[in-house]
Amino acid sequence: MEKRSLVGLILGALLMAGTGGAAAAEITITCGVAGTEFDLCKSGAEAWAKKTGNTIRALRNVEDASELYGLFQQQLTSKSGEVDVYMLNNIWPGALAGHFIDLKPYTKGSEAEHYPNVLADYLVDGKLVGLPWYNDVGVLYYRKDLLEKYGKQVPKTWEELTQTAQSIMDAEHAAGNDKLWGYVFQGKAYEGLSCNAIEWIDAFGGGTVIDRKGKITVNNANAAKALSLAASWVGKISPEGVLGYAEEETRGIFQTGNAVFLRNWPYVWALASSDDSPIKGKFGVAALPRGDVEGGKPTGNIGGWGLGVSEYSGNKELAVDLVLYLTGAAEQKRRAISNSFLPTRPALFEDADILKAVPLFASIGPIVQNGVALPSTVTGAKYNQVSAAFWESVHSVLEGSETPEDALPELEATLSKIGRGGW
Numbered sequence: 001m002e003k004r005s006l007v008g009l010i011l012g013a014l015l016m017a018g019t020g021g022a023a024a025a026e027i028t029i030t031c032g033v034a035g036t037e038f039d040l041c042k043s044g045a046e047a048w049a050k051k052t053g054n055t056i057r058a059l060r061n062v063e064d065a066s067e068l069y070g071l072f073q074q075q076l077t078s079k080s081g082e083v084d085v086y087m088l089n090n091i092w093p094g095a096l097a098g099h100f101i102d103l104k105p106y107t108k109g110s111e112a113e114h115y116p117n118v119l120a121d122y123l124v125d126g127k128l129v130g131l132p133w134y135n136d137v138g139v140l141y142y143r144k145d146l147l148e149k150y151g152k153q154v155p156k157t158w159e160e161l162t163q164t165a166q167s168i169m170d171a172e173h174a175a176g177n178d179k180l181w182g183y184v185f186q187g188k189a190y191e192g193l194s195c196n197a198i199e200w201i202d203a204f205g206g207g208t209v210i211d212r213k214g215k216i217t218v219n220n221a222n223a224a225k226a227l228s229l230a231a232s233w234v235g236k237i238s239p240e241g242v243l244g245y246a247e248e249e250t251r252g253i254f255q256t257g258n259a260v261f262l263r264n265w266p267y268v269w270a271l272a273s274s275d276d277s278p279i280k281g282k283f284g285v286a287a288l289p290r291g292d293v294e295g296g297k298p299t300g301n302i303g304g305w306g307l308g309v310s311e312y313s314g315n316k317e318l319a320v321d322l323v324l325y326l327t328g329a330a331e332q333k334r335r336a337i338s339n340s341f342l343p344t345r346p347a348l349f350e351d352a353d354i355l356k357a358v359p360l361f362a363s364i365g366p367i368v369q370n371g372v373a374l375p376s377t378v379t380g381a382k383y384n385q386v387s388a389a390f391w392e393s394v395h396s397v398l399e400g401s402e403t404p405e406d407a408l409p410e411l412e413a414t415l416s417k418i419g420r421g422g423w
């Protein structure tokens with residue numbers, strides 16, 4: 001007994017020394033779960049804990065970004081102090097700003113090391129609600145070997161993608177490869193579908209649902225064209241199951257060799273390139289196609305995540321220190337090299353180690369520059385309602401229960417109700 005408390009005393013003193021006098025603490029952080037993301041998040045946080053003499057409790061997020069938003073919102077609204085450091089999707093700060101501390105007093109201006117447009121997502125009325133952790137952009141993964149086998153090009157338009165997917169599927173099925181699908185994407189009714197659908201619509205020059213000034217623009221002919229093409233995929237080049245798929249289901253199909261094309265985020269690159277991946281060396285990445293209409297353009301949704309410190313944390317200073325560490329250059333570099341997470345720091349795009357490990361990053365610049373944002377900045381606290389109305393409406397078109405011509409005016413009416421009184 002006595003021996004143990006002596007050891008405890010010595011340990012405690014050592015830990016205090018490590019944190020410059022503050023008592024050692026357990027810091028709780030939420031971590032994503034796509035692929036091997038959880039281990040990466042946990043090991044990063046634990047490296048900080050070791051350095052500072054603290055301990056980490058890493059909590060697993062649910063995979064679905066919308067469900068996660070609901071859980072976090074509930075927890076924060078009840079002022080729970082259970083979590084110190086939250087992952088923040090780049091579309092959330094407008095709604096959740098009140099629950100997070102301002103990081104500005106702690107950063108000493110270092111936030112300027114991030115891309116200004118990425119940082120802007122975490123600035124709400126001058127308050128720095130979070131620091132950018134990684135960036136995301138929707139990209140097209142394609143099977144290089146299959147395109148070569150059938151003498152096809154990487155599609156530049158969605159129409160071309162539709163035809164190429166169908167013809168390769170038909171030929172492979174005829175040859176006995178009957179598990180192969182043409183195109184997989186995130187078609188479940190959740191935030192990920194809003195990401196896909198804004199890409200289709202923007203690619204057809206159909207706008208961004210709500211423009212920067214707050215005007216609802218989604219009810220237009222180009223948006224209808226985009227959605228009717230997407231609806232034509234379901235049950236043909238895409239499995240019916242796509243209506244229930246989020247990121248990981250679609251990665252699973254592509255990575256096991258069972259799809260010609262996949263829409264997903266950069267994290268897939270590292271996983272699909274790993275030694276145990278059946279498609280290692282057989283795939284490429286390109287910008288998502290444009291719509292074959294005037295004003296059509298290649299585009300990809302800009303997603304991404306930051307880290308923020310809860311207003312209800314009992315250990316704010318240590319939590320801030322953890323956030324600064326995880327969003328810092330060394331940790332972003334480690335995450336880029338091992339799991340192809342896109343850094344939010346321009347300097348890292350000139351880092352030779354990163355470019356060697358993830359050749360994709362050398363060509364991703366223009367894809368990010370052509371990216372499209374969901375209308376979260378302009379709709380602020382109402383964004384989640386807006387997005388839910390959007391994905392529900394798109395989902396009903398994909399499942400064939402509504403035509404775009406019926407769904408889009410209805411969506412416009414719903415959005416104007418949500419926006420009544422201003423965004």
Ligand code: GLC
Nearest residue numbers: 065089136191192303304305
């Ligand atoms: C990715 C993106 C995020 C998006 C989510 C949708 O995690 O980074 O921005 O909301 O996917 O599923």
